[in-house]
Amino acid sequence: MRKIKLALCDDHNLFRLGMATILGQIPDFELVLEAGNGQELLDRIARKTPDVVLLDLQMPVMDGTTTADHLRDNYPLIKIVVLTMHDEDRMVLHLLEKGVSGYLLKDAEAGEVEKAIRKVMDEGVYLNEFVSKAMLRKMTNKPNVAKPAGSFYNSKILLSEREKEVLTLICEGLSTVEISEKIFLSPRTVEGHRLRILEKTGTKNTAGMVAYAFKNNLV
Structure with a gap:
C-alpha cells in the first residue's frame, strides 16, 4: 500500500x-x-x-x-x-x-x-x-458588466463553448470522469480542455483556475 x-x-x-x-x-x-x-x-x-x-x-x-x-x-x-x-x-x-x-x-x-x-x-x-x-459572495458582489453575446469572454481570454461547459462543471466540483460521463466525452478529451483553460487563464492548477473563473465572472 x-x-x-x-x-x-x-x-x-x-x-x-x-x-x-x-x-x-x-x-x-x-x-x-x-x-x-x-x-x-x-x-x-x-x-x-x-x-x-x-x-x-x-x-x-x-x-x-x-x-x-x-x-x-x-x-x-x-x-x-x-x-x-x-x-x-x-x-x-x-x-x-x-x-x-x-x-x-x-x-x-x-x-x-x-x-x-x-x-x-x-x-x-x-x-x-x-x-x-x-x-x-465574490461573484454576487461584483458589479454586472455586459458581455458580448454568443461568447465566453472577459478582457483577456476567450473560451470556446465546450471549454465554458467544462469550466462550469469543474467549478461545480465534478471530477474529470464525472464530466466525461455528463457531456459524453472521453476523460482524455476533458483533460485536454482543462489544460487549455489553464493555459488561457494563466493559472497554475485547477484550484487557481476556479478562483480565476469566479473572480473574473466567467461562471
Whole structure:
C-alpha cells in the first residue's frame, strides 16, 4: 500500500501534536515532516518531500502565503492545503489563485481534513462549502458588466463553448470522469480542455483556475 506523505507546517506545538495524532491513525497516511514556520519547512523539504503540505498562514519567520509561493515555484507537484483561522473571502480567493489546492478552517472536522487530502491527491483540488460560498459572495458582489453575446469572454481570454461547459462543471466540483460521463466525452478529451483553460487563464492548477473563473465572472 502506497502511503500519502504529509508535511505539517504550523507554529503552534499543541495544534501540530493534535493533528499528528489524528493523521497517524489513518493507515495510508504518513507524516514525514513537521515544521514551525515556512522557512523551517523549506530548509527540510528537499530531504523529505511530501505529497501534501498542510499549511498555516500566520507564522513567524516566514508566513504561509510566502511559503506557498516558494512551494509553487520550486515544488509544483506538491499539493498545498491551507489550514487556518483566517476566513476572509479575499484571502481564500487570493491563495487559490496562487495555486493552493484546498482551504480549510481549523475548526473543520478531522474527517474533512482526511477528505481534503484524498481529494487533492485524486483530483488536484478540494472545494468545500466554505470555499464555494466565498466564491459565490465574490461573484454576487461584483458589479454586472455586459458581455458580448454568443461568447465566453472577459478582457483577456476567450473560451470556446465546450471549454465554458467544462469550466462550469469543474467549478461545480465534478471530477474529470464525472464530466466525461455528463457531456459524453472521453476523460482524455476533458483533460485536454482543462489544460487549455489553464493555459488561457494563466493559472497554475485547477484550484487557481476556479478562483480565476469566479473572480473574473466567467461562471
